[in-house]
Each structure stands twice: as C-alpha cells, then as structure tokens.
Amino acid sequence: MKRAQYAERGPVPQDVVEAVDAELPPPGPGQALVAVLAAPINPSDLLQLTGQYGILPPLPATPGNEGVGRVLALGPHVENVHVGQVVLLPAGSGTWTTQMIADAASLLPLPSEADPRQLSMLTVNPPTAWLLLTEIVDLEPGDWVIQNAANSAVGGYLVQIAKHRGLKLINVVRRESAVAAVKELGAEYVLVDGEDLPRRVKEITGGAKVALGIDAVGGAATERLAHCVGRGATVVNYGAMSGEACHASPADIIFRDVRLRGFWVSAWYGAATPQRKIEVLGKIAQLIASGELSAKVQATYPIERIKEAVAAAAAGERDGKILLVP
CATH class of the missing domain: 3.90.180.10 (Medium-chain alcohol dehydrogenases, catalytic domain)
Structure with missing residues (x-):
C-alpha cells in the first residue's frame, strides 16, 4: 500500500x-x-x-x-x-x-x-453549511440570509441547502468571473462584493430583514455583511480568506445590536453527541445519494x-x- x-x-x-x-x-x-x-x-x-x-x-x-x-x-x-x-x-x-x-x-x-x-x-464542508443554517439562528422558510465567498466549497453547499430549506439566499462573490458558477448551482441572487453592497441587497429584499450573515472572508467584507443584515441579526464567521481580522463597526454592534460570532465544525464535532452526529451526517448523506446535494x-x-x-x-x-x- x-x-x-x-x-x-x-x-x-x-x-x-x-x-x-x-x-x-x-x-x-x-x-x-x-x-x-x-x-x-x-x-x-x-x-x-x-x-x-x-x-x-x-x-x-x-x-x-x-x-x-x-x-x-x-x-x-x-x-x-x-x-x-x-x-x-x-x-x-x-x-x-x-x-x-x-x-x-x-x-x-x-x-x-x-x-x-x-x-x-461529507465530513467537513456539508455539515459546516448545514449547521450554519440550522444552529446559529432560528430560520423559517422564506427568511433572508446572505453569504460571501459563495463560490467556495461551503458556499456551494449553502446554496443547495438553503434551497432545500426554502430560504432566500443572497450570494456574494469577490469577482465577476465567479458569478456564473454560483448561478449554475441554482442561486437566484448573486452579487459582486463592493462598498454599495448594502444598497443592492436592500433592492433585492425590498427592505425585508436579513436574519443571518455568513462570512468566510473576514476583514472589511465582514463589516459589509453586518451593514446588510437587520437589527438584532447575527453575522457568523467561519473563515478568513482575506487573511485579515473581522472588521465590525460600533454603529452596527452598538446601535443596531448586530451580533458577531464564530463557528468551527471541529469544535462542533468535539461537543456534539454521537447520536447528533449520526443524525446530521445521515441527513446529508441522504441528500447526496438523492442527487440533491453535490x-x-x-x-x-x-x-x-x-x-x-x-x-x-x-x-x-x-x-x-x-x-x-x-
């Protein structure tokens, strides 16, 4: 061998x-x-x-x-x-x-x-996406969520799982050339990141609250997501593709009560019960076997x-x- x-x-x-x-x-x-x-x-x-x-x-x-x-x-x-x-x-x-x-x-x-x-x-990226959409905040079908790095491996699973759960997902990428690949996964809303991101997100949602922001980039991209989510919403960071610390404005954290927290799937594996792990991985395996997740x-x-x-x-x-x- x-x-x-x-x-x-x-x-x-x-x-x-x-x-x-x-x-x-x-x-x-x-x-x-x-x-x-x-x-x-x-x-x-x-x-x-x-x-x-x-x-x-x-x-x-x-x-x-x-x-x-x-x-x-x-x-x-x-x-x-x-x-x-x-x-x-x-x-x-x-x-x-x-x-x-x-x-x-x-x-x-x-x-x-x-x-x-x-x-x-199955072990790393799909559970990360599944848990980001199920264990950070309570989400119901029709709720708005925004993610950056939508063309990443986790981002692709988020597109598919959000569709499976009936969530409205706004997908943000860092370059125009990445838009087509995300849309091929079935994403309806794909935007290129930029300073005017909050304005464009508001146009898509019609002013409805974005309940959750999912950040894999860090740096100023974190702050732009915080500007996009609603009052009392959560931005969860699970990666640092920019190599920079997450930026957060006091205007969002203090005056709009936006919460910033982290997620690491390895920590979840260390804390979850064996039955919970089997439940999550079993559900994802079924979606993969059915062709709904890839x-x-x-x-x-x-x-x-x-x-x-x-x-x-x-x-x-x-x-x-x-x-x-x-």
Missing part, C-alpha cells in the same frame, strides 16, 4: 508531503481494514501542512481529515459494519492513503448507490501524484474540488 506523509511543516505545502510505501497489520479486535475510495484535499489539510491550522497532529503524519472507503476485512467482535460495505472514515484519521485500519465503531455506513467521490466530502470536482489524483494534487488544491481560482482516488 501507499500513503501520503509529511515529517515537517513549511510554507509550500506540496514541498513537505510525499508518497511512501507502507504495510498494515491485519485488523485486530473491534477493527476494520478499509480501502480508501476517495479523499478530498481541503483548505484545513493545506493549513496543517503549513502549520497554520488550529489542530496540528504530531509528526510524522499522514494528512487527510475526511474520506470514504469500502470495508475489506474485519477483526473479531465487529457487528456494526460488514465486508464490502461503503463507510465514512473517521474525521481526522489520515485518509490520504490506499488502505487504513480503523476502529469499526467509528465507521458510519453510507448509501452504496451514492457516488463515492461526493460521499468523500460539489463540483475539478480533478482526481492517485496517491503517487500527491505533490501535484496538493499543488493543484493550493492554486487560486480553482473550478471545483481536488480529490485523491487511491
């Missing part, structure tokens, strides 16, 4: 990772041997390679925070999965590998008819081409996800 590995961190992620040969023991009691079918390369993976993420595994390490596999063999005392079953791999388990040993109890059975490439992206894939790579894959994932203005297909 082969797996990706890095023994140091550095500013150029593809320079520190390489494909190495490895061997695995047979699965022990309560364990499963799983063949990895697909594993995405996420921004969080790249930040772990560069040492800039909130959680850094001890070195040497095999990257990969999510993926999907097929059970090849079982050790004694395993009852929740069977050989041949498609399963979701445990979060943060080092999925950039051809095969892995996992605790069987941590494997979530998935619909076998679904595209494994789409299922491989993400565009730009390219797939084998483990042997890990450096090329990481470089492609780190490149700007991609048109879809980079996946490893061991």
Whole structure:
C-alpha cells in the first residue's frame, strides 16, 4: 500500500508531503481494514501542512481529515459494519492513503448507490453549511440570509441547502468571473462584493430583514455583511480568506445590536453527541445519494501524484474540488 506523509511543516505545502510505501497489520479486535475510495484535499489539510491550522497532529503524519472507503476485512467482535460495505472514515484519521485500519465503531455506513467521490466530502464542508443554517439562528422558510465567498466549497453547499430549506439566499462573490458558477448551482441572487453592497441587497429584499450573515472572508467584507443584515441579526464567521481580522463597526454592534460570532465544525464535532452526529451526517448523506446535494470536482489524483494534487488544491481560482482516488 501507499500513503501520503509529511515529517515537517513549511510554507509550500506540496514541498513537505510525499508518497511512501507502507504495510498494515491485519485488523485486530473491534477493527476494520478499509480501502480508501476517495479523499478530498481541503483548505484545513493545506493549513496543517503549513502549520497554520488550529489542530496540528504530531509528526510524522499522514494528512487527510475526511474520506470514504469500502470495508475489506474485519477483526473479531465487529457487528456494526460488514465486508464490502461503503463507510465514512473517521474525521481526522489520515485518509490520504490506499488502505487504513480503523476502529469499526467509528465507521458510519453510507448509501452504496451514492457516488463515492461526493460521499468523500461529507465530513467537513456539508455539515459546516448545514449547521450554519440550522444552529446559529432560528430560520423559517422564506427568511433572508446572505453569504460571501459563495463560490467556495461551503458556499456551494449553502446554496443547495438553503434551497432545500426554502430560504432566500443572497450570494456574494469577490469577482465577476465567479458569478456564473454560483448561478449554475441554482442561486437566484448573486452579487459582486463592493462598498454599495448594502444598497443592492436592500433592492433585492425590498427592505425585508436579513436574519443571518455568513462570512468566510473576514476583514472589511465582514463589516459589509453586518451593514446588510437587520437589527438584532447575527453575522457568523467561519473563515478568513482575506487573511485579515473581522472588521465590525460600533454603529452596527452598538446601535443596531448586530451580533458577531464564530463557528468551527471541529469544535462542533468535539461537543456534539454521537447520536447528533449520526443524525446530521445521515441527513446529508441522504441528500447526496438523492442527487440533491453535490460539489463540483475539478480533478482526481492517485496517491503517487500527491505533490501535484496538493499543488493543484493550493492554486487560486480553482473550478471545483481536488480529490485523491487511491
């Protein structure tokens, strides 16, 4: 078997990772041997390679925070999965590998008819989008929501989940060339960010309250979202694509009672009950299996081409996800 590995961190992620040969023991009691079918390369993976993420595994390490596999063999005392079953791999388990040993109890059975490439992206971005629309503020069908970075991976899922929930979503992008891709996902309202964003949002809503702002950019973009939402509304930040701290005006925070808070899906995984995790991931898996929820894939790579894959994932203005297909 082969797996990706890095023994140091550095500013150029593809320079520190390489494909190495490895061997695995047979699965022990309560364990499963799983063949990895697909594993995405996420921004969080790249930040772990560069040492800039909130959680850094001890070195040497095999990257990969999510993926999907097929059970090849079982050790004694395993009852929740069977050989041949498609399963979701445990979060943060080092999925950039051809095969892995996992605790069987941590494997979530998935619909076998679904595209494994789409299922491989189940752990990080779809739950982030789902939870941003369900656990920050109470939203009802017909409510207005605004998001920036709408052409990002999470942004694409937000477009689809908002439609599923009957929400009215205004989508903001940072360049005109990104508008078409967001509209292809079914978005009705797509705007290019700018100083006059609040005026254009008000024209779309007819002055109705925007209940939630979802920010992945930070910096002045956060403040522009705060200008767009209604009195007493919430702006939630889950990313910092600008590399800048979130800006917030006292006029919004004090006089309009706009609340600014953060969200990190890793923290949710640490706090949620096992039943809640199964509930959320199971619902998303059903939407993926039905074709109602999907993400565009730009390219797939084998483990042997890990450096090329990481470089492609780190490149700007991609048109879809980079996946490893061991």
